[in-house]
Structures are given as C-alpha cells and as structure tokens.
Amino acid sequence: MEHKGLLQSNELYKYILETNVYPQEPKPLKETRALTASHRLFFMGTSPDAGQMIEMLLKLTGAKRTLELGVYTGYSLLLTVLTISEDGKIVAIDVNREFYEIGRPVIEKSGVEHKIDFIESETIPALDKLLEDDDKKGSFDYVFVDADKGNYLNYHEKVIKLVKVNGIILYDNTLWYGSVAKSEDSVPEILKQGRISVLKFNKALVDDPRVKSSKAPLGDGITIFRRVY
Numbered sequence: 001m002e003h004k005g006l007l008q009s010n011e012l013y014k015y016i017l018e019t020n021v022y023p024q025e026p027k028p029l030k031e032t033r034a035l036t037a038s039h040r041l042f043f044m045g046t047s048p049d050a051g052q053m054i055e056m057l058l059k060l061t062g063a064k065r066t067l068e069l070g071v072y073t074g075y076s077l078l079l080t081v082l083t084i085s086e087d088g089k090i091v092a093i094d095v096n097r098e099f100y101e102i103g104r105p106v107i108e109k110s111g112v113e114h115k116i117d118f119i120e121s122e123t124i125p126a127l128d129k130l131l132e133d134d135d136k137k138g139s140f141d142y143v144f145v146d147a148d149k150g151n152y153l154n155y156h157e158k159v160i161k162l163v164k165v166n167g168i169i170l171y172d173n174t175l176w177y178g179s180v181a182k183s184e185d186s187v188p189e190i191l192k193q194g195r196i197s198v199l200k201f202n203k204a205l206v207d208d209p210r211v212k213s214s215k216a217p218l219g220d221g222i223t224i225f226r227r228v229y
Helices: 010-025 027-037 048-061 074-083 097-110 123-131 149-162 176-181 187-205
Strands: 065-069 089-094 118-119 140-145 163-172 210-216 222-227
Touching: 010 048, 027 048, 027 074, 027 097, 048 074, 048 140, 048 163, 048 222, 065 074, 065 149, 065 222, 074 089, 074 097, 074 140, 089 123, 097 118, 097 123, 123 149, 149 187, 163 187, 176 187, 187 210, 187 222
Parallel strands: 065 089, 065 140, 089 118, 140 163
Antiparallel strands: 163 222, 210 222
C-alpha cells in the first residue's frame, strides 16, 4: 500500500487508517475520496488522516467563517462544510473549476452547497479582491492552504490580514514527501522545486512573530498556525 504519508511502515499507516480514520470518516467523504482515486492527479487529494485532525480543529475552535485556497476535487472543502455549523460559510478559491465539478455531486447530495462561495480564479487576485472589503479583514476563523507551494509566502502575507487574531491557518505539504530532511542530491528531480519552496517557507515562518506554529506529520505534513496579533 503506497502512500505519501511520512510513516515509514505501510502496515502501520494502514492500521491507523483502518482502525481509527476510516471507521469515523463520514460517508460523503468516502465517496469523494473514491471519485478522486481514479483521477490522474489523485495524489493531490487531502489525506484522510489529516482530514480527521482538521475536523477536530474546526470543532474545537467553533469556526464559522472559513477560507480555502486550492480546492481540487473538494475533499477538505466538503469536510469543512460538513463540520461547521449551519450558518457557517466557506470561501473556496481554485483556478480549475473542472476539478471542483468532480466532487460537486457529492456536495449537492449532502445538502451543504449553500455554505460554499466557490471562486474560480488565480489565488493572488482573489485574495486581493477579498482584502478590498474591510469587513473581510480579520474576519476568518480558519484558513486551509493547499495551492501552489511556490506562492506560499505570498499567500501568507495576504491570509494573515484576513484571519482573525487567534484564528487558525493550516498549510498542507510542508514536509514535502519527507524531502525537506534529505540532501538535495538524494531528492528525485520532480520534487526538487517544491522542496526548495517548502524549505524557504518553513524557515521564514518559524521566525514570524505574528504566528505560533506546530507541525503535524500527517499526510504530507501540515503546519498549523495561530495568529498572535
């Protein structure tokens, strides 16, 4: 069972999924995961073990106003709208609506599409548009970022203005298939550019006084930030 998770034992990862994650995974998320599995870019989907932690964070924080950068087929998006309250909302930004449409039937069937404001756009212009509205600044309880890694630092400078103080920002893929801990020579060519971007991002934000962070070795690595001021 090959996976992008950081656990070195496939058997142990399978044990965690089968004894804890899958039994608690809502049926609509299972359906979205199944739809994604046959797509050529299936590896871009949010790992279900990471999704389990995201669900817990959403519940613990009571998040209502949420934002997602990078939607793909909508696993993390659907997870969010299933978890937040009936009056909760999510602004979901992705450059490719075609991928979103793959998972949209499950969203519709789940009766939660009214919570979603999907914006088909490059991320930076969409964030700039949000920042033009003073009511949006400092208003989001939770942000999930899983867009192109080369722009993570650029996204952060905008997202930090949108999330409220003590709000949560999650960045996916911050351990980049474990390559961040390997020498450059040992990293496959296909991972090298992403590795450089992630290393730069990780180094820059560990010293950012505006946030406190914690890295979780789930999926491809998730870094959780809390805005301090």
